[in-house]
Amino acid sequence: MTLALPRAPEVVLPIEVGGWLLAVDALAVVEIFGVRPWIAIPRAPATIPGALAWRGRALALLDLGPALGLPGLTSGDTRLRNLVVRLRDDVVVLGADRVLEAWRPSEPIRPSHAVEIDVPRHGELQLGERLVSVLDLETWVHSLRRPT
Amino acid sequence: MSELVAVQLGPSRRALVLPELPLALASEAIVAIVEVDPDAPAAWLPARVFEHAPSPGARRALVLGDGVRFEVPAIMQLVEQVEVLAIPELLRPITDPIGVIGLAVLPTGLTLFCDPLRIAGIAGSAGLAEIGLSG
Numbered sequence: 001m002t003l004a005l006p007r008a009p010e011v012v013l014p015i016e017v018g019g020w021l022l023a024v025d026a027l028a029v030v031e032i033f034g035v036r037p038w039i040a041i042p043r044a045p046a047t048i049p050g051a052l053a054w055r056g057r058a059l060a061l062l063d064l065g066p067a068l069g070l071p072g073l074t075s076g077d078t079r080l081r082n083l084v085v086r087l088r089d090d091v092v093v094l095g096a097d098r099v100l101e102a103w104r105p106s107e108p109i110r111p112s113h114a115v116e117i118d119v120p121r122h123g124e125l126q127l128g129e130r131l132v133s134v135l136d137l138e139t140w141v142h143s144l145r146r147p148t
Numbered sequence: 149m150s151e152l153v154a155v156q157l158g159p160s161r162r163a164l165v166l167p168e169l170p171l172a173l174a175s176e177a178i179v180a181i182v183e184v185d186p187d188a189p190a191a192w193l194p195a196r197v198f199e200h201a202p203s204p205g206a207r208r209a210l211v212l213g214d215g216v217r218f219e220v221p222a223i224m225q226l227v228e229q230v231e232v233l234a235i236p237e238l239l240r241p242i243t244d245p246i247g248v249i250g251l252a253v254l255p256t257g258l259t260l261f262c263d264p265l266r267i268a269g270i271a272g273s274a275g276l277a278e279i280g281l282s283g
Contacts, residue, residue, distance in 0.1 A: 039257075
């Protein structure tokens, strides 16, 4: 199977997780909701610790914490914000502490130099005085899949 | 002597909820709920699903349709017409081997929904008795 190279987003949605400033493709975000109970899945990796209910279906909950060197979620409530993200062949929930205003960058996304983030990225952008790593969630989720 | 009368469960999709775990079991897989019988060894089901399963306290045995037995906590509740949400595809490789096929929407919140017949390795109960003997 060949995968088309993921396109860098035209509009990004900055999020904060544990003090990290990141961004995702704003057009892939279907909904943002607040704290919600979730259920831990036994033996699941820390990056996909569980699932929650959304519009009558269960969605996998993704946690960036471990990839950023932060503690992972423990059972109970989610992070303060949750982004429902539509991918090519899946819909997932991504937890964040804060969501900022969506933004259409005037400059192209530059190659990323940050090495501390263990998540595929399209590159980085300058937002004020801060660098924003633009995450490539499609590639990340694909890498998390295990063969059935 | 056994005080618990075996409960015959019908074919309709109901859930046997084990609130101490918490876990809901697909009731159609269960033929009877009986006293633990030392002569009919059974695996401790929570240990087959959870990484950190509670130690066995008061127990009952579930008899499945194929004759396999699992021991479970004695406190259980039969709930009719439980809504079950399918496990997301991303999590299925993790949940399939432990028989978790969905999330049960209970008044108390989401609970793992498990079909005990799908727990990996239950076919051929010789190995099963070795893994989970208790009491």
